[in-house]
Amino acid sequence: MMSSSAIGSATPSETCTCVVGLQWGDEAKGKLVDLLGEDHDIVVRYNGGANAGHTIVRDGRSFKLSLLPAGVLNPRLTSVIGNGVVVYPPRFIEEVTQIREAGIEVGGNLMVSERAHVVFPYHMEEERLSETDSEGAIGTTGRGIGPCYQDKVGRVCGIRVGDLLSPDHLRDRLRRVVPWKNRWIQALASGGNAQVFDADKLTQEYLHYGESLRPHVADTCQFLRQSLQQGRRILFEAAQGSLLDIDHGTYPFVTSSSSSPAGIWSGSGVPARRLTRVIGVVKAYTTRVGRGPFPTELTDGPEGTGESIRRKGREYGTVTGRPRRVGWLDLVALRYAAAVSDVDELAVTLLDVLSCVREIAICTAYEIHGERRSDFPADARQLEAATPVLEYLPGWYGEELTQARRFADLPSAARRYVDRVAEELGVPVGIVSVGPDRDQTIIR
Numbered sequence: 001m002m003s004s005s006a007i008g009s010a011t012p013s014e015t016c017t018c019v020v021g022l023q024w025g026d027e028a029k030g031k032l033v034d035l036l037g038e039d040h041d042i043v044v045r046y047n048g049g050a051n052a053g054h055t056i057v058r059d060g061r062s063f064k065l066s067l068l069p070a071g072v073l074n075p076r077l078t079s080v081i082g083n084g085v086v087v088y089p090p091r092f093i094e095e096v097t098q099i100r101e102a103g104i105e106v107g108g109n110l111m112v113s114e115r116a117h118v119v120f121p122y123h124m125e126e127e128r129l130s131e132t133d134s135e136g137a138i139g140t141t142g143r144g145i146g147p148c149y150q151d152k153v154g155r156v157c158g159i160r161v162g163d164l165l166s167p168d169h170l171r172d173r174l175r176r177v178v179p180w181k182n183r184w185i186q187a188l189a190s191g192g193n194a195q196v197f198d199a200d201k202l203t204q205e206y207l208h209y210g211e212s213l214r215p216h217v218a219d220t221c222q223f224l225r226q227s228l229q230q231g232r233r234i235l236f237e238a239a240q241g242s243l244l245d246i247d248h249g250t251y252p253f254v255t256s257s258s259s260s261p262a263g264i265w266s267g268s269g270v271p272a273r274r275l276t277r278v279i280g281v282v283k284a285y286t287t288r289v290g291r292g293p294f295p296t297e298l299t300d301g302p303e304g305t306g307e308s309i310r311r312k313g314r315e316y317g318t319v320t321g322r323p324r325r326v327g328w329l330d331l332v333a334l335r336y337a338a339a340v341s342d343v344d345e346l347a348v349t350l351l352d353v354l355s356c357v358r359e360i361a362i363c364t365a366y367e368i369h370g371e372r373r374s375d376f377p378a379d380a381r382q383l384e385a386a387t388p389v390l391e392y393l394p395g396w397y398g399e400e401l402t403q404a405r406r407f408a409d410l411p412s413a414a415r416r417y418v419d420r421v422a423e424e425l426g427v428p429v430g431i432v433s434v435g436p437d438r439d440q441t442i443i444r
Contacts, residue, residue, distance in 0.1 A: 056070055084263055
């Protein structure tokens with residue numbers, strides 16, 4: 001097994017590192033977090049909820065995590081779910097059980113912020129009804145994430161993890177919140193079928209979950225501050241990708257949290273000035289799920305290039321199983337995301353997948369209403385109207401990359417492709433992934 005010391009380990013001066021996706025998520029960040037965790041003490045998930053999936057291959061076993069930090073697979077690390085995450089307790093319990101059944105210790109090494117907000121079944125029902133509007137649907141995972149964040153910022157209905165440990169307080173809160181939620185859900189249903197909820201039943205159910213969470217619940221902000229004072233090294237794990245950031249992404253087709261490094265301060269309590277290294281993860285092509293603009297999308301049918309990449313890359317959602325939309329690498333979007341996230345280096349993943357393509361295209365600019373542009377527009381309507389300006393590069397069709405362990409082992413066309421990405425973004429590529437296993441990682 002490969003140690004992350006082989007992939008550019010953190011130095012004592014690099015107190016805090018962030019691994020962040022630079023696309024619309026699904027960039028294989030989990031593998032990088034798993035590897036880099038070897039040279040850190042703490043791994044922190046600071047945004048999102050059970051709508052974000054990681055598939056991690058470790059010791060020949062595959063783990064699918066949607067809520068727990070990827071670091072939880074290494075019992076030496078302390079894994080933290082920060083206050084910026086929204087927690088669905090049944091999924092938390094399910095993932096902990098899965099990991100324990102695999103023989104991996106989970107106990108005091110997993111912490112959940114008492115300030116993190118809780119996802120309830122009524123959040124999922126709200127989202128289901130909102131997504132039935134074909135005009136306003138965003139294409140969410142249906143996990144209740146958006147409605148939970150709405151309650152958080154709305155303040156009136158938000159319930160936090162710490163509340164699950166106080167029976168009388170939780171009962172009072174739900175007796176006030178649930179009747180309002182039922183009226184809102186019935187209004188959304190407009191005479192259709194809608195599920196309504198009983199406050200006392202929800203109280204009993206979530207008090208039970210609270211007892212399961214109790215050993216893990218803590219003031220994680222204080223823990224992280226103390227850890228920094230002790231010189232412990234922290235690895236921050238972003239969910240989703242920078243182009244889904246609530247402020248900086250392709251709004252409104254975004255997630256409900258800050259999925260760029262901007263979310264670290266608010267989502268963990270660690271000041272941004274403590275961040276010393278940002279690794280931007282870039283899939284060698286582009287994918288996204290749900291609705292939203294996608295200028296480089298390949299829509300060439302069931303026998304086309306897009307479907308070939310989808311099959312080769314197993315591009316199906318970890319959480320939902322939905323087929324991901326597939327397209328060429330969009331360097332306009334990547335330049336923007338790399339700037340927003342202020343990345344120090346790039347990790348290019350799934351390079352091996354492009355062995356199924358004879359000729360590869362990259363997008364270097366857009367044509368929007370007859371004007372050539374190299375900037376990434378803030379208005380999703382302009383992005384919907386964008387036609388990609390493509391540059392074609394020779395592929396390495398049929399050449400197997402998964403056995404490569406040095407950059408020099410890659411076909412010359414694959415090396416040129418990686419170097420072209422670094423050139424366009426003005427950021428060095430430090431890591432290249434050529435397969436899901438830990439040892440299928442190349443360090444430049």
